[in-house]
Amino acid sequence: MTARGFVAGLDVGTSSVVAVVTRVADPERVAGMGWCPSLGMRKGIVVDMEGAAQAVRRAVEMAREAAGCRIGTVNVGFSGHGVNILTRHADITIGNNKKITAGDISTLMQLIRQVEIPAGRRVLQVIPVEFKVDGLPVRGNPAGRTGSRLSLEARVITADSQMVEQLVTSVENAGLRVKEVVVNSLVLAREVLTTVERELGAVLVDFGGGTTAVTFCKGGAPVDLFVIPVGGQHITSDLAIGVRTSLEAAERMKKEIGLLPQEAKWVELPTMDGRASRRASLALVRQIIESRVLEILDLIKQSIYRLAPGEALPGGVVFTGGGSLLKGLPDLASRILQLPVRVITEEPDYQAARLLARRAAMEAAGQGEQELAVAAGDFRLGTRGVKQIFEYIRRGYPRGSGLKS
DSSP states (O other): OOTTSEEEEEEEOSSEEEEEEEETTEEEEEEEEEEEEOOSEETTEESOHHHHHHHHHHHHHHHHHHHTSOOOEEEEEEOOTTOEEEEEEEEEEEEEEEEOOHHHHHHHHHHHHTSOOOTTEEEEEEEEEEEEETTEEEOSOOTTOEEEEEEEEEEEEEEEHHHHHHHHHHHHHTTOEEEEEEEHHHHHHHHHSOHHHHHHOEEEEEEOSSOEEEEEEETTEEEEEEEESOOHHHHHHHHHHHTTOOHHHHHHHHHHHTTSOOSOSEEEEEOTTSSSEEEEEHHHHHHHHHHHHHHHHHHHHHHHHHHSTTOOOTTOEEEESGGGGSTTHHHHHHHHHTSOEEEOOSOOTTHHHHHHHHHHHHHHTTOOOGGGGTTSOOOOOOOTTHHHHHHHHHHHOBTBOOOOO
């Protein structure tokens, strides 16, 4: 993707834009990272293309400087607002007991992509679920096997065409070329869910800033997803209004207090204009946080019923995203959802962008489309040092890279 063998992943979220650069020769290692508060985004949708382009430009410039490279092409991830997952089948005749080639698989994938979809929709991705050779299931990539007929069941990921076009245009206006647009939660599902969870049935909840994506996986692949237009920013906003303080102070208080009981009764907070301070009841703070979290958990519960009616979900619910780090969330979520809850405790802000960069590196290295790796094993990325790097960036650049537009 670049002359020096670097690739990039770009996570365009409601609260922040994160860019991660890695080398094609070493996709497990982060070469550079950039972060900027989102501009022009609302509930996972671009509402101001110029503002979104400015945030993308700042995040990418920071990552570029850290990696010491040029970035021209990116894989872009977004919340998944307006996305639908369709299950489709296709088959082709290979011949009389002939060897299956990569070309045969490519032809089959193209047939799946050409499936009829509603007007105004766009196919983003095709995820194979199961190949069959002469009616018999094949685990993994069927290339090299012999047979007469090749069949495929796949998930076809579609999105609103206009929404995707606005996202792509915003990134292009930042001086970049978009290679691929993917849904963050589908990329995360391959990383944070175990093989057993994906196989037997589990729900991934990506608790973001402006949206919460709920993805149901079973049989090793995503089955359906739903995006709730509420996230962690709404908790912060409720808190700022409820105790009459700034958004920055409310965000800090949300992270420090969460849903846990507090020994102290009062906390000193700045006023909304930051010119003075006032006392606020910790009991009120916790009540405001809990009220909004309960509302979000109820929406998640309704989404699970909608996506997986009657499913036992032995894999339970796995939370990721910035909102998942709220103190006390696992116990409350397990009680409300009545399912086992596991929370990914690794720093969530860079995770999607890093996986997008890794995906781009694999493609650039000629290792084939990741979608063909269904049931071929998990991707497990080391995170040593990355959390510290990201925290350093956020402390040193509270408003992003500060690149002049």
